[in-house]
Amino acid sequence: xxxRLPMLLKDAxxxxxxxxxxGLFIVGFRTVDVGSTKGLAFDYQFVDxxxxxxxxxxxxxxxxxxxxxxxxxxxxxxxxxxxxxxxPVRLPSSFLHWFVGLAGLLIIARTLWPSAEQAIDQxxxxxxxxxxxxxxxxxxxxxxxxxAVILPVTPLGDQKTMDLGVLILTYVMLGWGLNIVVGLAGLLxxxxxxxxxxxxxxYALLSTQWGLGFWAVLPLAGAFAATFGLVLGFPVLRLRGDxxxxxxxxxxxxxxxxxxxxxxxxxxxxxxxxxxxxxxxGAVFAEKAPPGGVTFAQMMGVPFSGTQRLVFLYYIILxxxxxTNLFALRLRRLPVGRAWEALREDETACRAxxxxxxxTKLTAFAIGAMFAGFAGSFFAAKQRFxxxxxxxxxxxxxxxxxxxxxxxxxxxxxxxxAVLLIGLPEWFRDLGTYRMLAFGLAMVLIMVFxxxxxxxxxxxxxxxxxxxxxxxx
Amino acid sequence: xxYFSQQLINAITLxxxxxxxxxxxxxxxxxxxxxxxxxxxxxxxxxxISLIGFIICGLLGIxxxxxxxxxxxxxxxxxxxxxxxxxxxxxxxxxxGSFRLAPLISAIGMSVTLQNYVQLTQGARPKPGGQIVSxxxxxxxxxxxDVRVTWLQIIIVVVTIVLMASFTWVIARTQLGRQQRACExxxxxxxxxxxxxxxxxxxxxxxxxxxxxxAGMLFLMYYGVIDFFIGFLAGIKAFTAAVLGGIGSMxxxxxxxxxxxxxxxxxxxxxxxxxxxVAVFGILVLxxxxxxxxxxxxxxxxxx
Numbered sequence: 001x002x003x004r005l006p007m008l009l010k011d012a013x014x015x016x017x018x019x020x021x022x023g024l025f026i027v028g029f030r031t032v033d034v035g036s037t038k039g040l041a042f043d044y045q046f047v048d049x050x051x052x053x054x055x056x057x058x059x060x061x062x063x064x065x066x067x068x069x070x071x072x073x074x075x076x077x078x079x080x081x082x083x084x085x086x087x088p089v090r091l092p093s094s095f096l097h098w099f100v101g102l103a104g105l106l107i108i109a110r111t112l113w114p115s116a117e118q119a120i121d122q123x124x125x126x127x128x129x130x131x132x133x134x135x136x137x138x139x140x141x142x143x144x145x146x147x148a149v150i151l152p153v154t155p156l157g158d159q160k161t162m163d164l165g166v167l168i169l170t171y172v173m174l175g176w177g178l179n180i181v182v183g184l185a186g187l188l189x190x191x192x193x194x195x196x197x198x199x200x201x202x203y204a205l206l207s208t209q210w211g212l213g214f215w216a217v218l219p220l221a222g223a224f225a226a227t228f229g230l231v232l233g234f235p236v237l238r239l240r241g242d243x244x245x246x247x248x249x250x251x252x253x254x255x256x257x258x259x260x261x262x263x264x265x266x267x268x269x270x271x272x273x274x275x276x277x278x279x280x281x282g283a284v285f286a287e288k289a290p291p292g293g294v295t296f297a298q299m300m301g302v303p304f305s306g307t308q309r310l311v312f313l314y315y316i317i318l319x320x321x322x323x324t325n326l327f328a329l330r331l332r333r334l335p336v337g338r339a340w341e342a343l344r345e346d347e348t349a350c351r352a353x354x355x356x357x358x359x360t361k362l363t364a365f366a367i368g369a370m371f372a373g374f375a376g377s378f379f380a381a382k383q384r385f386x387x388x389x390x391x392x393x394x395x396x397x398x399x400x401x402x403x404x405x406x407x408x409x410x411x412x413x414x415x416x417x418a419v420l421l422i423g424l425p426e427w428f429r430d431l432g433t434y435r436m437l438a439f440g441l442a443m444v445l446i447m448v449f450x451x452x453x454x455x456x457x458x459x460x461x462x463x464x465x466x467x468x469x470x471x472x473x
Numbered sequence: 474x475x476y477f478s479q480q481l482i483n484a485i486t487l488x489x490x491x492x493x494x495x496x497x498x499x500x501x502x503x504x505x506x507x508x509x510x511x512x513x514x515x516x517x518x519x520x521x522i523s524l525i526g527f528i529i530c531g532l533l534g535i536x537x538x539x540x541x542x543x544x545x546x547x548x549x550x551x552x553x554x555x556x557x558x559x560x561x562x563x564x565x566x567x568x569x570g571s572f573r574l575a576p577l578i579s580a581i582g583m584s585v586t587l588q589n590y591v592q593l594t595q596g597a598r599p600k601p602g603g604q605i606v607s608x609x610x611x612x613x614x615x616x617x618x619d620v621r622v623t624w625l626q627i628i629i630v631v632v633t634i635v636l637m638a639s640f641t642w643v644i645a646r647t648q649l650g651r652q653q654r655a656c657e658x659x660x661x662x663x664x665x666x667x668x669x670x671x672x673x674x675x676x677x678x679x680x681x682x683x684x685x686x687x688a689g690m691l692f693l694m695y696y697g698v699i700d701f702f703i704g705f706l707a708g709i710k711a712f713t714a715a716v717l718g719g720i721g722s723m724x725x726x727x728x729x730x731x732x733x734x735x736x737x738x739x740x741x742x743x744x745x746x747x748x749x750x751v752a753v754f755g756i757l758v759l760x761x762x763x764x765x766x767x768x769x770x771x772x773x774x775x776x777x
Binding site for chain 2: 032
């Protein structure tokens with residue numbers, strides 16, 4: 001193991017010591033209520049803390065070995081942690097199983113990473129390899145699309161899968177919308193959920209107050225959200241990147257607080273209920289038709305079933321998401337899209353070349369907002385209920401982490417990230433509790449280890465001189 | 474008049490707490506030019522460590538309030554400072570020299586992580602802190618209304634003034650302060666002249682976290698109840714305070730904190746308490762649009 005072992009051990013011990021100091025109060029003493037009388041009592045968690053500290057010691061040692069190029073000790077430590085995490089050996093809590101197991105996986109991934117990267121680099125050196133990489137991504141996109149289209153008619157398309165599919169596709173659409181703002185134009189928008197809220201409340205109010213249908217409101221909701229984007233964006237888009245982020249966060253919170261407090265219009269925290277769902281050529285998806293209406297089941301002459309509505313919703317959101325994607329892909333090749341990418345890389349140079357930064361950013365902001373508006377009105381139609389609770393900051397953070405994890409600017413990356421971040425925790429209920437913790441950690445780890453995202457992609461969409469197999473999508 | 478005076482006293486107390494948090498934002502921004510989005514969460518962790526510290530004091534049978542407060546203050550400052558150090562080490566230091574938005578995204582991730590970490594370990598329910606200091610002093614009566622300043626409010630203002638004074642001294646007179654100001658002006662040059670830049674930045678986070686811990690303890694004592702989510706709103710308000718005063722400027726952070734306290738309390742007192750947060754967010758937006766350098770800050774010159 002070499003002469004560096006004492007140093008690595010010392011380093012790992014130091015890390016474990018810091019971890020123990022961090023956890024001593026927050027983890028070690030769990031405060032619990034004692035009945036209705038005042039005061040709190042402790043539920044001591046020192047065993048959990050000790051297990052976590054030992055895991056951190058071993059984990060840090062493994063990572064150091066990996067960084068040092070000593071692969072075998074690192075792999076052994078990683079495997080040991082992984083096996084303990086996955087085994088039925090009883091650790092004090094299920095969280096610790098995940099924690100220990102994932103630490104093991106991290107070490108193994110970190111150890112094998114250099115050779116994997118080397119292989120990819122080697123493959124990229126040949127034009128065939130590069131072309132294969134580009135084609136591979138394109139094939140993956142078509143396969144995913146085909147799978148998404150036929151999913152409802154396969155035996156897999158039961159109620160649970162359809163629900164999950166609708167949820168994932170909603171986030172895919174939001175991710176693609178935000179990708180225009182963050183990935184292409186390089187504007188960090190932390191209040192994206194505000195436009196989603198505008199779309200949702202547009203449909204909720206217009207349908208319940210004026211009786212307008214989903215398809216009539218959909219373009220209106222997009223237009224409202226885009227207008228909001230223009231009005232909010234105009235004064236603030238001159239700001240530097242991080243200031244812009246905070247101001248958009250402030251706007252997001254202002255809109256949420258207005259939704260809570262403007263009770264006359266929005267019904268406040270109680271929300272708006274009994275919103276009608278979308279119709280297909282006037283046919284409703286319900287067991288009984290409203291007076292003068294017709295149900296989908298009657299129209300098609302098939303027996304009524306609850307999944308019909310879900311499948312219909314699924315195809316609507318699939319269509320909306322694909323429109324978003326197509327729009328973004330086309331926009332990239334237009335002058336405005338090229339200006340976005342140029343602006344992202346160097347604003348000063350763009351100004352010198354005669355691009356108006358404010359107008360260019362404003363178009364990105366408004367178009368991104370428009371898609372959030374579409375998604376919002378779909379959300380209202382799906383849930384049949386909206387309340388300010390659905391539009392908190394954490395939603396913006398989730399959408400942002402999908403874009404970041406996918407690699408800012410990559411369209412297929414957003415899909416994979418949405419499946420990973422939304423799908424996995426819904427599938428493994430056990431994981432659901434730790435979902436937000438995982439989101440936060442994923443954002444930090446991605447920034448530290450792969451700041452360009454899982455699928456690294458920040459090539460310009462259009463090149464002056466085409467390279468072999470160049471271009472991107 | 475009486476109502477006004479009472480509101481003024483409440484506003485100064487609140488402003489003191491915001492000012493203490495705002496210093497953390499302004500110092501970090503001054504030295505590495507990033508918004509430490511997780512700073513509000515550090516404040517929240519400071520409040521939780523204080524809560525646990527007070528309960529331990531109760532179990533150990535430390536009856537005297539001043540001793541308990543001093544002990545908890547020191548413990549909370551020390552242990553929260555470790556969080557400040559660790560966050561910088563794990564989430565920000567590897568990103569120096571990465572693209573501009575990377576540290577901010579990492580900071581948002583850290584903020585989400587810390588919030589959920591405390592929610593998982595301590596539970597989501599609000600935690601009552603109990604009353605540690607009670608009683609107060611009636612200043613004067615007018616219009617059938619007693620203007621009252623509580624001992625707690627006096628403690629909060631005195632602690633804040635003492636900390637701010639000693640902190641100003643540290644920045645102006647000590648080795649650390651000089652190194653910090655050197656790094657602020659030109660990090661590369663400071664490094665060439667033998668300043669340990671990494672250490673200086675780490676210490677900046679440590680000091681900021683310690684001050685946030687004090688703010689957390691004062692917040693716990695003042696409101697008597699905390700939960701894992703308090704860091705978000707308090708963090709944004711303190712950030713607004715830092716921006717209003719001129720981000721990067723220490724006196725600006727204190728002034729900004731005071732002004733935000735005044736705006737919030739008077740808005741709630743004279744207009745509507747529902748929209749008091751909207752007022753603060755509105756101030757943030759307006760300041761950033763019309764005077765991004767704040768009241769006491771220097772305008773930023775863009776260099777290519």
